[in-house]
Amino acid sequence: MQDDATTDPAGALRLEGITKDFGPNRVLKGVTMDLRAGRVTALLGANGAGKSTLIKILSGIYERQDGRILVSGQAVDISTPMTAAQHGIQTVHQRIDDSIIPDLTVAENLVFEEMVRGSGPRVRTLKSLLPRAREIAQTLDLEWSDNFLLKDAFEIGIADGQLLLLARALNHRPKVLILDEPTSTLSATETDRLFTLVRRLRDEGVAIMYVTHRLSEVRTLADDLVVLRDGRLQQEQSAPFDMPAAVEAMLGKTIQVEVSELTEHRGERVALELRGIQLLPRSAPIDLDLRYGEVTGVIGLIGAGKTELAQAVFGAERLRAGSMRLDGAEFAPRSTRDAVRRGIYLAPEDRAAQAMLLGWTVATTGSLPFLAKISRGSVVNRRAERRMAADIINDYGVVATGPDQEMDALSGGNQQKVVVARWLRQSPRIMLLDEPFRGVDLGARRDLAHKAREQAEAGACVVVLVSDVEELREVADRVVVLAEGQTYLDAYASEIDNSTIIASMSEVA
Amino acid sequence: MAGTTEDTSALDRARDVIVKYGFIAVTIVLFLYFAATEPAFATSSSLFSMLKFVSVTAILGLGVMFTMVVGGLDLSIGSVAGLAVQMAAMTMVFYNMTGATAVGVVLLAGVLVGLINAFLIVVCKIPDLLATLGMMFVIQGAKLIPVSGQSVTSGMVLRDGSEAPGRFTQGFLQIDRGFVGPIPLPVLIMLVLVIASWFFLSRTTWGRVMYAIGANPEAARLTGVRVGYYRGLAYVISGVLASVGGLILVSRIGQGDVNAGASSLLEAVAVALVGRSVLGQGKPNAWGTLLGAVLIAIVLTGLTMKGFQYYHQDTAKGAVLILALIFSYTLSRKKIRYTSAT
Numbered sequence: 104m105q106d107d108a109t110t111d112p113a114g115a116l117r118l119e120g121i122t123k124d125f126g127p128n129r130v131l132k133g134v135t136m137d138l139r140a141g142r143v144t145a146l147l148g149a150n151g152a153g154k155s156t157l158i159k160i161l162s163g164i165y166e167r168q169d170g171r172i173l174v175s176g177q178a179v180d181i182s183t184p185m186t187a188a189q190h191g192i193q194t195v196h197q198r199i200d201d202s203i204i205p206d207l208t209v210a211e212n213l214v215f216e217e218m219v220r221g222s223g224p225r226v227r228t229l230k231s232l233l234p235r236a237r238e239i240a241q242t243l244d245l246e247w248s249d250n251f252l253l254k255d256a257f258e259i260g261i262a263d264g265q266l267l268l269l270a271r272a273l274n275h276r277p278k279v280l281i282l283d284e285p286t287s288t289l290s291a292t293e294t295d296r297l298f299t300l301v302r303r304l305r306d307e308g309v310a311i312m313y314v315t316h317r318l319s320e321v322r323t324l325a326d327d328l329v330v331l332r333d334g335r336l337q338q339e340q341s342a343p344f345d346m347p348a349a350v351e352a353m354l355g356k357t358i359q360v361e362v363s364e365l366t367e368h369r370g371e372r373v374a375l376e377l378r379g380i381q382l383l384p385r386s387a388p389i390d391l392d393l394r395y396g397e398v399t400g401v402i403g404l405i406g407a408g409k410t411e412l413a414q415a416v417f418g419a420e421r422l423r424a425g426s427m428r429l430d431g432a433e434f435a436p437r438s439t440r441d442a443v444r445r446g447i448y449l450a451p452e453d454r455a456a457q458a459m460l461l462g463w464t465v466a467t468t469g470s471l472p473f474l475a476k477i478s479r480g481s482v483v484n485r486r487a488e489r490r491m492a493a494d495i496i497n498d499y500g501v502v503a504t505g506p507d508q509e510m511d512a513l514s515g516g517n518q519q520k521v522v523v524a525r526w527l528r529q530s531p532r533i534m535l536l537d538e539p540f541r542g543v544d545l546g547a548r549r550d551l552a553h554k555a556r557e558q559a560e561a562g563a564c565v566v567v568l569v570s571d572v573e574e575l576r577e578v579a580d581r582v583v584v585l586a587e588g589q590t591y592l593d594a595y596a597s598e599i600d601n602s603t604i605i606a607s608m609s610e611v612a
Numbered sequence: 613m614a615g616t617t618e619d620t621s622a623l624d625r626a627r628d629v630i631v632k633y634g635f636i637a638v639t640i641v642l643f644l645y646f647a648a649t650e651p652a653f654a655t656s657s658s659l660f661s662m663l664k665f666v667s668v669t670a671i672l673g674l675g676v677m678f679t680m681v682v683g684g685l686d687l688s689i690g691s692v693a694g695l696a697v698q699m700a701a702m703t704m705v706f707y708n709m710t711g712a713t714a715v716g717v718v719l720l721a722g723v724l725v726g727l728i729n730a731f732l733i734v735v736c737k738i739p740d741l742l743a744t745l746g747m748m749f750v751i752q753g754a755k756l757i758p759v760s761g762q763s764v765t766s767g768m769v770l771r772d773g774s775e776a777p778g779r780f781t782q783g784f785l786q787i788d789r790g791f792v793g794p795i796p797l798p799v800l801i802m803l804v805l806v807i808a809s810w811f812f813l814s815r816t817t818w819g820r821v822m823y824a825i826g827a828n829p830e831a832a833r834l835t836g837v838r839v840g841y842y843r844g845l846a847y848v849i850s851g852v853l854a855s856v857g858g859l860i861l862v863s864r865i866g867q868g869d870v871n872a873g874a875s876s877l878l879e880a881v882a883v884a885l886v887g888r889s890v891l892g893q894g895k896p897n898a899w900g901t902l903l904g905a906v907l908i909a910i911v912l913t914g915l916t917m918k919g920f921q922y923y924h925q926d927t928a929k930g931a932v933l934i935l936a937l938i939f940s941y942t943l944s945r946k947k948i949r950y951t952s953a954t
Contacts, residue, residue, distance in 0.1 A: 419834060443836030451834050458834065460827035462894060471824055472835040474817040481816045 115140040115310035116161075116192070116279045121170035123156050130156045132334035133170065138279055138310040143301060145325035146314045149353050149405065149570060153334040154314055158283055161312075162194035163187035174278065191278035195285060197314075199264045203256045210236035210252040213271055229253065243270045243300060262293040269300070280304060281312045286320060287406070291385060298324055316406040317587060318346055318609050346609035347602060350404070354571050354605075365556075367597050368580050370394030374533055374564035375416065375434070380425035382408030382415075386588025388425055393533065398556055398565040400579025400596075402572065404608060408588040409568040410452050413535045416566075417449040418442040429533075443472060446532030450523045450539055452568075458522040459510055466492035466506035469525045476529075495524045500550055516547030527554055533564045540574045552578040572601050584608055631943050635890040635936065639907045646914035653917055660796055662909045664788075667798040668693070668857045668864075670905035672880035673887065674809050675853035680884055680896040681813065682846040683826040684733065684740030689854045689880050691751040692725050694873030696858025698755050701764035701868025704784065708777040711784030718855045725751065726851025730844030744847075748877070756870060764868030780866055787863035798860045802902075805853065810898035822846060823895065882933040883908060889940035908932055 114137035123131040131153045138144050148154045159165040161172070163184040171178050174190045181187045187194070196202055204212055208229065211218070213236040233249055240247045245266060251259070256267065265285060272280060282301070286294045301324060305311055313325060321328055322344065330338040330352040338352040372395045379388040386408065393399055403409050414420040416427065418436025427434045429445065436442045442449070451457035460468060466485075469492045470477055477487040492506030499520040503513055510518055523539055536555060540548045555578055559565040567578050575582060582599060584592035584607045592599070592607040647654035672689050679686040696718045703714040725747065732743035760771065766779035790797035813819035822842050824832040833839050861872055886904030888896045911928050 417834075438836075438838065439833055440836045440838055449834060456828075456830060458831050460824055460831055463824075463827060467820070471820070471832070471837075474820060478817050481818060483815055483817055483820060 114138055115175060117171075117173040117176075118157075118161075119171040119173070121157070121160060121172070122168045123153075123160060123165060124168055130334050131160075131167075134331070134334070134336050135170075136329055136336055136339070138312055139327070140278070140310045141305055141308045142326040143305050143311045143313050143324055144327040144329060145321040146312055146329055146331060147316075147318075147321065147349060147353055148331035152331045152353070154331055155283070157331065158194060158196075158281055158312075158314065161187065161192055161279075161281060162196075163192075188275055188277075191275070192281070193272035193275055193277035193279070194281040195265065195268050195272055195283065197283040197285075197287065199261065199268055202268050203264055205255070205257045207256055208253050209247070209256050209259060209267060212256045212267055213239045213252075213274075216271065216274075239274045240270050242273045245270060262289050262296075265289070265297070269297075273304070277309060279310045279312070281314070283314045284316070285313075286315070286317065294320075316404055318350070318404075319587065321349075322346070347605045350605050350609045353404075354573075365576075365580065365596065367595060368397050368559060369595060370396035370559075370564070370580075372396070374430065376428040376431075377416075378426050378428070380412070380415070380427075381423040381588070382411045382585075383588035384423070389588070389590050391583065391590060391593075393564050393566055394581075395564045396559060396562055397580040398559045398567060398578055399581045399583060400575040401566060401568045401583045401585055402570065402575045402604065402608065403568075403585035404570055406587070407570075407585040409570075409585055410537055411588075412585070413449055413452075413537045413566070413568055416442070416533065417447060417535060419449070446530070447535070448472070448526035448529070448531045448533070449535040450526055450537065452537040452541070454515075454519060454522060454542070459518065462509060462511075464492075464507050464509055465496065465501070465503055465513070465521055468510050469495050469506075469521055472525055473529055495521055495528065498528070499524045499554065514544070515542040516544040519543045520547055520551065523551055524554070527558055530561070531558060531563050531565075533566065534558060536565070536567045538569060539567060540569065540571070548574070548577070572604055575604070576601070627943055631939055634943075635886070635907075635939055636903070638935070639903065639910065642907070642914065643910050646910065646917065650914065650917040653914065656794070658913070660794070660799060662913050663799045663802070663906070664796045665913070666905045666909035667802040668861050669876060669879045669883055669908065670802050670902055671805055671853055671857040671860070672876050673883035673901045673905055674805055674898060675850035675857070676880045676884040677809070677887060677896040677898065677901045678813075678822075678846045678849045678853070679740065680888065681819075681822045681826050682843045683829065684843065684846065685744070685881070686729065686847060686850045686854075687741060687744040687877060687881075688725065688729060688747040688751060689744075689850060690873050690875070690877030691748045692722060692851055692854035692873075693858035693861060693876055694871075695721060695725070695751050695755050696855040697862040697865075697872040698759065698764060698868045698870065700784070700859060700862045701780070702758070704780055705764050705766055705768070705776045705778045705868070706770070711781040714784060715859060718859055719852060722851040722853075722855030722858075723848055724851070725854075726848030727844070729847040729851065733847065734840040734844045752874070759868070759870070761870065763870050766867070780863075785863055785866060788860055789863070798864075801856065801860065805856070806898050806902045809901075813898060818842070818845075826895070879908070879929060882929060882936075885933060885940075886936040889936040894940060904932075904936065 116138040118134055118136050121131055121134040122129065134157060146154055156165065160167045161181065163181050163186055166182050172181055173179065179190045181190060181192070204215060210229065210232045214232050233252055236252050237247070243266060256264065285297060289297065301311060315321060326342055328340045328344055328349060329336055330349055332353060338349060340349065373392045374395045375393040377391040379390065381388045401409055401412065411420065415422045418439050418441050466489050470488045474483065477484050477491055489506040495501060496503055496506070501517045501520045503517060510521065519539065523536065527534060534555070539551055555565050555567060569575050576596070579596055581595050582592065582604060583590055584604060586608055592604065652658055672693060675689050676686055699721050700714040700718050703709050703717050704711065729744055729747055732738045733740050762768070766776065768776050770776055786797065788798055792800050813822065821832065821837050824837060825839050825842055829839050858873060862868065865872060883904035884896060884901055886907065887900030888894065890900040890903050908929055911932060912925055915924060915928055
């Protein structure tokens with residue numbers, strides 16, 4: 104804004120009304136935004152907001168349905184990665200493994216695009232590539248030795264791999280550089296090095312789109328911020344940022360449900376003591392007590408460590424550090440079976456990948472964790488199994504033709520009811536529900552929240568992990584805010600208001 | 613998505629019917645054709661000899677099927693059968709022991725190979741195909757060492773110049789030649805194993821869990837299933853079934869042929885794959901495996917009666933397999949995998 108005079112008023116890159124459908128789903132619903140030269144624009148958005156679709160359109164992997172892309176005020180057509188490059192747009196994707204070519208050396212990876220394009224001689228020795236490779240590396244001031252350049256590109260580690268891709272991208276002298284969650288696997292010093300580079304590029308006049316889930320990075324690095332939700336641009340800000348407002352825009356819906364609707368329960372007895380637990384590679388250890396007789400709502404953005412917490416308690420992943428005590432006794436589950444035997448259940452985050460079985464029915468999906476209960480001497484009693492499924496259907500109001508209907512045929516909400524009910528109905532000691540309301544309609548959400556609260560009232564320790572304040576309000580007695588692997592708030596729901604929760608979700612670094 | 617017009621949905625329904633019953637129809641049509649054109653084909657003795665002929669393939673196919681249920685594939689099955697052939701012969705011929713001992717030794721060997729496969733796959737995390745491919749070579753090679761590459765026959769001369777002390781016992785030879793009522797013993801063994809496998813897989817918790825692992829191992833693990841244990845178990849079962857097949861085979865040929873069993877791998881994999889396709893189940897199952905074996909028997913017997921030479925057989929088997937794969941991959945409308953719900 105202040106440099107209107109010096110740069111093109113239309114900005115380096117302008118998107119107008121970009122839309123994209125996948126089958127019947129409209130993922131992008133008309134996105135209009137500007138990237139300005141010499142500024143870092145952070146792109147924020149929750150899962151499924153449409154971020155990665157937008158990036159893929161800009162890098163020529165997907166084609167947009169509708170709308171215009173303007174580079175320096177000129178409408179351009181981007182349909183392949185090649186045309187994106189021609190118009191000065193370069194992307195460093197999140198998964199660097201997809202972009203680095205294995206079994207080739209660092210040098211070959213650096214000059215790869217030139218080799219493919221066929222500039223230069225067809226046949227050449229590896230050695231003859233080195234000067235050009237060194238030149239490309241130097242665009243980032245990387246003083247890489249010949250020895251290093253001749254290494255297999257897969258052996259150099261993630262941080263250097265990322266620098267390699269960045270150097271390759273910068274070799275094109277891009278006007279627009281898109282970085283998709285570049286720091287998710289980097290250490291603190293590697294992150295600092297990357298930030299220095301990004302700032303330098305910005306000062307050289309490159310327009311940078313920086314995609315991240317880490318608000319601390321937005322605060323230290325970005326000049327502008329845009330929030331995408333539900334395929335639409337929800338908010339634009341320039342530094343200094345109002346982070347709570349950005350988080351609210353990410354999560355959506357001004358929240359009407361305040362505390363009053365719940366009869367708050369406060370548990371007395373501690374079920375699980377977590378001591379010195381480290382959730383993320385770089386996070387500091389935390390302590391947390393989970394109690395019987397209450398619903399603990401753990402809220403945090405993506406990457407906050409919620410799933411890591413749930414998986415560790417369930418024995419599905421090892422703890423990085425720390426210990427757990429269950430009812431006062433040492434608890435170190437070696438497998439999910441250890442957890443299930445002790446009444447610790449988990450309904451996982453990604454229903455399709457982690458709970459659904461291809462071609463299975465309501466009855467067989469519903470009975471899988473507790474086959475022993477419906478079988479005599481290892482022989483499954485199919486009548487008991489169908490009765491179990493019929494009970495799930497009745498108790499949870501599942502819309503299905505009956506126990507023998509295939510799960511695929513049910514709606515998302517009804518599928519979720521089945522995969523949550525199969526655990527909740529078996530009197531859990533600790534019930535972990537990881538994003539139980541994802542892809543679930545409002546009615547099903549209400550039913551599931553109600554059933555979860557019933558279990559807590561009956562004495563269970565229920566832990567619901569969500570990223571949405573409204574969902575949290577609907578189910579939780581107690582609120583724990585998790586951000587970048589740390590607990591930032593631990594209070595009873597009646598004691599705090601939504602703005603406090605949102606403020607502490609964004610209160611990092 | 614489902615068809616929008618009446619026409620396409622009618623087409624889809626027709627396709628479902630073809631997928632479900634097409635293979636059985638092919639089997640019946642072929643059977644009727646051969647029965648009508650070759651009078652000798654449909655006699656009961658011919659039928660039983662056909663089933664007897666196919667019993668080894670069917671039992672090995674059951675073994676492959678178990679490993680397919682947990683999402684793997686046991687390529688060592690043929691070599692385990694071959695190992696069984698040789699170990700049975702060695703036990704009786706070299707060491708002059710009883711047929712019952714030979715049976716025990718062979719079954720133990722099957723368990724042992726299964727455990728090694730399980731170790732390589734579950735503990736060492738080698739992909740199923742590669743681990744069992746390696747085991748296939750090791751077994752095929754290792755079994756040649758104690759016999760210096762020679763087939764084991766009664767009365768053969770040993771390395772020290774003496775004559776082998778033992779011979780195949782009469783009881784052992786009855787495994788292939790015996791009858792229970794009108795039914796040949798190998799056919800009975802095959803039917804018992806088919807029924808037992810069917811019951812195990814579709815009626816017990818063990819089988820249910822194995823299918824769950826094949827359908828989505830991560831979802832199975834997150835319900836508290838010991839995925840590694842059951843995958844390993846499938847390979848042990850496969851090893852034992854291969855040994856049973858090998859016992860019938862050695863009893864049939866009456867000597868420890870070093871090449872026995874080598875060709876049965878492809879047939880066993882073929883019938884298990886055919887078995888997955890029939891009845892539109894889309895998952896490996898015991899009755900389907902039997903049907904696959906029977907179909908191959910019908911085709912081979914029919915062709916032989918029609919005067920085709922042995923060297924046409926592999927082509928016929930391959931054609932049957934390809935047809936089955938078309939049923940399950942090309943024609944079936946069943947979804948292959950899930951897409952994320954968000």
